[in-house]
Amino acid sequence: MSEKTFIHILDSTLRDGSHALSHQLTAEQVGRVAKGLDEAGVEMIEVSHGDGLGGSTITYGFSKQSELDLLGAASSEIKRGKLAVLLLPGIGTKKDLEIAADRGAKVAQIATHVTEADISEQHIGVAKKLGMEVIGMLMLSHMGSAEKIAEQGKLMESYGADVVQVTDSAGALIPQTVRERVRALRHAIKVGVAFHGHNNLSLAVANSVAAIEEGARWIDACTCGLGAGSGNTPTEVLVAVLDKMGYATGIDLWKIMDVAEEVVRPLMHKPVRIGKASLTMGYAGVYSSFLLHADKAAQQFDVDARDILVEIGKRKAVGGQEDMIVEIAMRLAEEKKKRAIA
């Protein structure tokens, strides 16, 4: 019997899921989720603010509890798997990586916009020096062509990344466009290829499968799909699908389903679903973590969240530009007032 192909799963419930919980996770909750994921056999368990280490700010929302506490809580529960963290150069710094490594992080995802890989050289270098495995993420991958992704992936490989990821931050890719990007990256680099999906077009699992069929061997997922926008690839669903397709993940299907149902679902503020705003994000190609910020600003200034998202799309905002949302909402409110007077 031939050995099954192994797919490395990184569960980002405690990182991408942090967006959906407005960064209100407590150390106790993080410990419980990490324990469940670890016992289910998840290889990499990511814990960070949704916008990465150092993301606890006015711009992206303050974390309820410090990152150090959350990492410590996860670290003490993880026995088999590896603790992973996210860092976006420009938001987090090398020092944050050092602190995370000190708290037991073994994997670092270093993320840049799809065209800006060269700002990650310092941080990839530091993470490697700290003995971490590095996954370089090319965010908002739909905004870069297959050729651009190949070029930028090569840069990350040259800085020392062990894996380079096609990151569909806006949930805007479809299987065809995932295939083109993963294929180009596979041809361009010798290191592994990863994929990170969002479910804004209800394609997160299908896109992950397409990526695997093109040779991606690292997949990000979130239990219950808990993540920004319409959520991410649900870990438990992906494990079931990959099992049926004959891939190994090392994850026990019943156990991950139990973690989803009994540990993660009770933490959710509301069901992760494809709503009109998050569907708009996938359709228009807007960074998924803008969703709750746009919802909040829409409420505060009494405008439609979709109008905010469309304007963000027009201004070609990239990840990290959450600060634009309030200004756009203020402007839309003013225009609305003027129309009412006229």
Added chain:
Amino acid sequence: MEQVPVAILGSGNIGTDLLCKLKRSNVLKPTVMAGIIADSDGLAQARSEGATTTAEGIDGLLKHASLFEIVFEATTARAHLQHAPLLKREKKVVVDLTPAAVGPYVVPLVNLKQYLGEPNLNLVSCGGQATVPLVHALRMVSPVAYAEIVATIASKSAGPGTRQNIDEFTHTTARGLEKIGGAEKAKAIIVLNPAEPPVLMRNTIYGIMDECDAAKIERSVGAMVKQIAEYVPGFRLVAKPLIEDLPNGKGQKKVTLFVEVEGGGDYLPKYAGNLDIMTASAVKVGEEIARHLRAGTWKKTTEEVLT
């Protein structure tokens, strides 16, 4: 006042933009430009302006030491670390646009007066020049417990130096917000946006302030923006200051300021407001130094010498 002769070290984009701005100054006169590429556009422009030029870098510049009193350093941090002691020995005052930070950080409208007589002044960072004065404007109204800024710049305007040292930007800018702006604690974020056509530099500034009058904040911010716009004409608020009461029972206010910086389009393109604010601030600092030099007041006060 007789113009004070100055030199530009570095004939790249920044140095050449600086040359364009210096030509308009009534206080400074660019007399020498030093580069390392003989056929660079910058050196050609300087020559056509009647300035002395050299392609032998710092060595070439020092051969003409009698021709200038102030030097604008527009090379790289690494190069400036080597240049700084040589220029000091020649008793030249240096305005450093690189991140080398040999001398203290200065922001023209805020803290230049503290450093009269310093041989070397550093311009912090573009984000610092664009946001520190506004945090200072808030601080003049009421204590700022926390300041945070997000600077978004066009990818095209970020050179390899910035890209390889992105942590230095966030770190230096945050320290500038604390030490010069007066915030008790600060955080800086930088985002590169590759959109075409390139985006203008944008800065969002947040301040968590102790209890105070909203009208005073608006007045203080408005006055500061007006003063900055005098030397950076493309500097403007894109929305009214957003002033909210924080529901934390401490009576604190959260202030949000949205700023856009359009470049002057002298040599650098207009979208590069982040670079324009550096060259414009450099000229402003240079002019202040020149006035003090001519007035005989460019020296440390007795008190400072003693301490």
